[in-house]
Amino acid sequence: MAAAANTAANASLESVSVSVSVSAADDMAAKAVQKRFEGLVTVRSKAIKGKGAWYWAHLEPILVQSSDTGQPKAVKLRCSLCDAVFSASNPSRTASEHLKRGTCPNFASTPKPISSISPSSAPAAVTSAPPSPSPAQTRKRHASSSAAVPSSSSYQIPPLAVVDPSRFSAEMVYPSAAAVAPAQPQHLVLSGGKEDLGALAMLEDSVKKLKSPKASPGPALSRTQIDSAVGLLAQWLYESCGAVSFSCVEHPKFKAFLQQVGLPQISRRELAGSRLDARYEEARSESEAKIRDAMFFQLASEGWKSCGGGGGSGVAENVVNLTVNLPNGTSVFRKAVFPGGRANSKYAEEVLWETITGIFSIPQRCVGIVADRFKAKALRNMESQNHWMVNLSCQLQGFSNLIKDFNRELPLFRTVTEKCLKLANFINTNSQVRNNFHKFQLQELEHACLLRAPPICGGEDVKFDGVYAMLDDILTSSRALQFAVHDESYEVVCVDDPVAREVGDMVRDMGFWSELEAVHSLIKLVRVMVREIELERPLVGKCLPLWEELRGKVRGWCAKFNVAEGPVERIVERRFRKNYHPAWSAAFILDPLYLMRDNSGKYLPPFNYLTPEQEKDVDKLITRLVSREEAHIALMELMKWRSEGLDPLYAQAVQVKEQDPITGKMKVANPQSSRLVWETCLSDFKALGKVAVRLIFLHATSCGFKCNWSFSRWVSAHSHSRAAMDRAQKMIFIAAHSKLERRDFSNQEEKDADLFMNGEDDVVNEVFADASSV
Structure with missing residues (x-):
């Protein structure tokens, strides 16, 4: 009891x-x-x-x-x-x-009398056909429809007659004198409807010009101003790289705009012909001058991932960009390659070597390559055949592949993915449950949509590109899902549908939501680091600290969600070893940016952070990069560097940091200091200095200029035309050259997506921001 x-x-x-x-x-x-x-x-x-x-x-x-x-x-x-x-x-x-758009049946108003229309708002007769009144104009006319008609028009002539459509019949009737000047204000109604307003305004504008023939249109542009403006317009079109079509310059509204601002019309043939050739030659001469000034360079190659079947969906994506990284921190675009299909490792090796020899007849000036694919074959083959080269795989791809490793090897990922797929597919396909779910979505999120579910490939494996979006949708709609499965109508569905019962139990289970949050959090953790790598474009010396930072974050994730560290750490270490290159350790040791202050006040290289195997890698790499005669000298200088390090004053100067105004993070004030110290203050290290200045400037990522989707589709459509591909090469070169000069590595499609994601009213946002600050 x-x-x-x-x-x-x-x-x-x-x-x-x-x-x-x-x-x-x-x-x-x-x-x-x-x-x-x-x-x-x-x-x-x-x-x-x-x-x-x-x-x-x-x-x-x-x-x-x-x-x-x-x-x-x-x-x-x-x-x-x-x-x-x-x-x-x-x-x-x-x-x-x-x-x-005219959906509202009552959003219409009668226009105001033509005599009250300002002559500045009347369309010019020399441009194009008069457009229909805009909603703003219609609104203004509605507001002023009850206002009195002015005593005289803007052109010092009597107001035109108000036309009554009932007067028009089989026999023309002329208005009386009284009808010409009505005593009371009336609405202007013309036989052609509202479209007549533009023509009537043009008529009065012509009357004004006849009454004042000496009226000056305003100061005209000089020839220099016109040439400069047209040149800037052409450059903008080239640098948009297909986002803006050449045909837009022949659009009637664009022609009218040019005429309004006093510019001549420009043809698309001129844009794709002489002007394109002249701008390309100018950009190419600037790029080659920068490369000639540098003693050595690194070749960056991006785009092989799509060509190798790692996510590409067709010819439109097969654009390989080849960029030259210079020691002073600048990057110069070299060329684009359109393989047109799946590219193998041998083909990639030939393209890379042809590009290197095309830049300089002396291949030794290329000290390394960084690429987003073909590490195992092409890069290593070229490195073994040319002892002075350091060929790296892109860190961006290494971190991105880690998510696929988690999905493939962590049972938690597979379990959560399967459950979420079952939930999303059931909600999306059962009309009764879906409608009820959308009702609660409207209440909670003020919008209703399907749950994004990635397709299933091969019966078992799931394309992981869309998994994160699916998890994000389910977490965002968690309250709506809870309400949906607790609704009485859902119990009716469960009577005959075992899947409905299983999904209902899953949504009610707090363990499911905990596992879902854990998987979503780990993917987000890696994705944030990938995004930071893409924005910061770290050098090779940053690779070891980046992976150590990842290990620390993963350990924190395991502790937060009570997940065993062992299996997760093994996955991370396996991916680390797959991407590891001895240059990571050597650059980390030789870069003064990472010197550590010991108890005596000296700034020494951080050998204590290396494993015994990594210390051996440093010795092997240094001896490989110098001649046989200098090998023992370089190792002796390495021992001296290990015991003496750098003068504390210069070490502190190299490590000075400042706040990035955009991201708010602290960054190195002068990234070139690390290399310049070796070339000036550490000039006693003859052999080791040659290795250091070549290693520490190397980029660890290959990401750079990205073509727009519209341009890629255009290339795919014209890939069999030699003239079209020649123009494509020139346009890509001009656009990439300009973006690299501005150090703008953003993507226009991503910018547009961010813009349209903020669909809320700006005024509403301002009100809520003020309220929250109070």
């Missing part, structure tokens, strides 16, 4: 706890809804006073309350013209789709 009473009491306490937590969550959600409603009301009040967007005059925020609790559950927008109700997630988009 006592045990039964205790069990009942515990059950009662648990139910009370659950209800309290649910009630607290509902209160927080209601407060968030109320806060958003108040923000929208504030924005609308400002807009009505003329300090916000025009559409707030027609859109009114309303608060939807729950019929059960009476608390706010959602914010909607109501159109004051037709009483339609919309989601409040994106007011500007609602205005565009409902008002501007």
Whole structure:
């Protein structure tokens, strides 16, 4: 009896706890809804006073309350013209789709009299056909339709007659004198509709020009200004690298724009002909001058991953970019290669060697290669045949492949992926459950969409590119999923569907959500490091610290989610050994940036951070990179470097850091100091110095210029035309040369994606930001 009473009491306490937590969550959600409603009301009040967007005059925020609790559950927008109700997630988009596109049946107004139209707003007769009134113009006319007609027009002539369409019949009737000048203001109605307004404005504009024939159009551009403007326009088109089509310069609106600003028309043939050739020759001469000034260089090669079947989907992606990295920190584009299909290791080796010998007749000036694929064969073959070369695989690919290793070798990844695939496919395919899920999505996230699920390949393996997106969708919609499986309608589905019962139990299980969060967190951890590597483009000396940083973060992840460290660390170490190169250890030791201050005040190389095998790698690499006669001298100088290091004052100067204004992180103030110290202050190290200056400037990543998707598709479509491919080479060269000069390694498609992800109203965001700061 006592045990039964205790069990009942515990059950009662648990139910009370659950209800309290649910009630607290509902209160927080209601407060968030109320806060958003108040923000929208504030924005609308400002807009009505003329300090916000025009559409707030027609859109009114309303608060939807729950019929059960009476608390706010959602914010909607109501159109004051037709009483339609919309989601409040994106007011500007609602205005565009409902008002501007004519969906609202009542968003129309009669235009104001032509005599009140400013002559500056009338379209010029010399440009193009007059466009239809814009929504903004229609709105202004609606606001001023009740205003009195001015006593005289802007052109000092009487207002034109108001035309009544009922007058037009089979027999033409001419208006009386009284109709010509009505005493009361009337709406202007023309036989051709609103389209006549533009023609009528052009008529009055012609009258004005006839009355004032000496009117000056304004100061004209000089020939120098015109040539400079057209040249800048052409360069912008080239540097867009296919994102903007040459055909756009022959668009009527673009021609009208050129005429409005006083520029001559430019043909696409001129852009793709003489101007393109001249700009290409100019960029090529600048690049070759920079390469000639350098004593040695590194060749970076990116794009082999797509050509080798590592994710490419066709010819459009098969663009291999070859870039020259110089000791002074600059990069110069060399050329692009279009393999047109799957490229093997031998072909890659031939392309790389042909590029090296094409830059200089002396191949010894190329001290190394970094590429995103073919490490095992092409790079190692070339390194073994040319003892002075250091050929590296791209660190970006090494870290990215680590995610695939986790997915393939960690049982936790496979389990979570399979469960999430089952959940996503069931929700997406069962119409009754999907509709119910979308209802709760609208309540929680203010939008409804399917869960992204990657395709299954070969019956078992899953393409991991889309797994992170699927996990992210499920985590984001966790509350909606919980509500969906606890709904009464879901119980009805479970009666006849065992998959529904399995998915319901899965969603209710807190262990599933804990495992899902763990996998999502580990992928995010690696992806963030990959993104940082892509932005910072580290040098080879940074490789060992990067992997050590990864190990520390992985150990922290294991502790947080109670995962055994052993299997995870073995996966990381296996990938580390696969990507490791002895140059990592040698550059880490020789770069003054990583010198450590000991107890005596000396700044010494960090040999203590190397394993015994890595110390041997340093000796082997140094002796390989120098001649046989200098090998023993280089090893003696290495011992001296190990015991004496660098003067503390110069070591501190090399390691000075400053805050990056963009990322906010601390970075080295002068990255070239490491190399310059060896060439000046450490000139006594004759043999070792030759190795150091060649090693520490090497890049560890091959990422650089990226072609736009539109340009890649264009290349694919014209790959069999010699003239088209010649133009493609020139355009890529110009665009890459400009981007590398600006040190702009961003991608236009990514910029556009970031822009369109921020779909919220800017004014709303400002209001919420102010509220949160208070």
